[in-house]
Amino acid sequence: MSEIEFLNWVRGPAFEIATVIFIAGVIIRFLEIFLLGRKTNLAEAKGSEMSSGLRTIVSRSIPDKNTFKRSSFKIVSGYIFHLGLLVTIFFFAPHILLFKEVLGFSWPSLPTAIVDAFAVVSIITLIAVLIHRLRDNVLKFLSSTEDYLVWLLTILPLITGYIAFHRIGMTAPTLLAIHILSVELLLVAFPFTKLMHAFTLLIARWYNGAISGYRGVQS
């Protein structure tokens, strides 16, 4: 297989396979969650589920003072690499073109130098996060193979993307193909690993708030 054939394969059949697994997988996971249902709550509602749930989605995104003091590294590094991922995934012109193809609409891109900086910061932060995980005995004990796999699948597109943009070591078609392939691996694993939190995060937070709201307590 020549490098261009490899690139054509990852842009064609491989992307199709990854898309099917990703979309079908996410929908299956959502339906599994929703169709399981909840037991009818016989207690009288003492407040609104919806408003408390929506409020919690926002409030839980801002750490309280004590939590921040206890886990400042985790919170700061978490915010940095998530913000970095947001910028690199959604504000790099070639990526926006892909979203336009799927969604039918687009938005303005950021200059490559800015996206590049965010990518570098995200890579460094993700490495720091891994070191922290390995050095913290409790975290290390709680970590499963899946946690390390998810870390790898997240950092790979960033590293391969950075190398592809700067054309380091290999030819441009090969580097671009490797980058796209790394994204496809992420898409395939996404619905079946903790990566799914990108979607379930909001409903989980809403649910936490809704339980409190029903009971009439602060969430």
Add this chain to the structure above:
Amino acid sequence: MTNNKNLKDRTLGEAMQDHGISRRSFLKFCAATASMMALPPSMIPAIARALETAKKPSVIWLSFQECTGCTESLTRSHNATLENLIFDSISLDYHHTLQAASGEAAEEAREEAMQENWGEYLLVVDGSIPTKDMGYSTIAGMSNLDMFLQTAAGAAAIISVGTCAAFGGIPHAHPNPTGAYSVYDIIKMYGNASLDGISSASISNTSGGSVADKPIITVPGCPPIPVVITGVLTHYLTFGTIPELDHLGRPKAFYGQSIHDRCYRRPFYDKGLFAETFDDEGAKKGWCLYKLGCKGPTTYNACATTKWNNGTSFPIESGHPCLGCSEPDFWDGGGFYKALSVPTIDIPSTVVYAAAGGAAAGVALGALNKNKKSNAIRQHTKTTIDDLEKE
């Protein structure tokens, strides 16, 4: 193109003097060539000396499944003193598009050149070689494959000119009806095949010719830049060796950098300024053509630096995205106007089908889970104090 002995015995320097080329313009040519091939200025006298004393090398040019665009590109070069100089300085013994002779006389010229220069002539090939049915492309009743293998056996080196000869090109594009392959692939497939059945009676000293280990220089492009082929020929005449090649057999001096990296529109790419259509404000302002399908980021060629039509411009400069014509399988890259980051498949319909399939599977799994849950509730037995006291 002549087989005249006297002409052949002359050196390139003598041939150039006959053409009225002054020493000054000759040295200018040597300097330009050295610069193009990224050689240090100290090499200029070496090039001049080598070219002056070199004997006109015999070149056999074979055209197979091609469109003659490569020959057009090389012979219609605007710069009369550079490319033509080199072409006037070689003994192009066989080129069936350019030669006056035809039929048996033409084939005799080829066989005579092979006989006289066995092991020393350069073989230039343009066009891909069909393998499915030998009748798809024949010359003087001889299949392309046979003619290539026979001629390649006595060549000092093979130069694959154009993307068809270099990588299979358009004939090789899906579904490749003629089973077309590049020179490199043909040598890989048939390089060790016996030439007994195809050697001609008129070529007696064809012994010792192994096709498998012939050096191959690929000069891809649709068509390739004229100055690249003359640069390769000059290098061969000067040093007697082939230039430094990349992993696809392309001279690094010309194919060492991507179009994207040398593109004058690159700053617009970095700033995020793109032409969205061919007639919008961005297109008029000369912004980056990435969104219009430019393959510059994955294409290695010298267009952005040497340019075309006597240095006038190159495709991107005239407002069209790079097609990636000097890369293998450029024809099957999912469309010339599709951006590199966009998949070649129909993503929206894939998403719809995947969502429908996912929904059906999700509902089925949900029903199974519900069933499991109600079974668990049904089979649940209460533990009483008596049960616990039994333990």
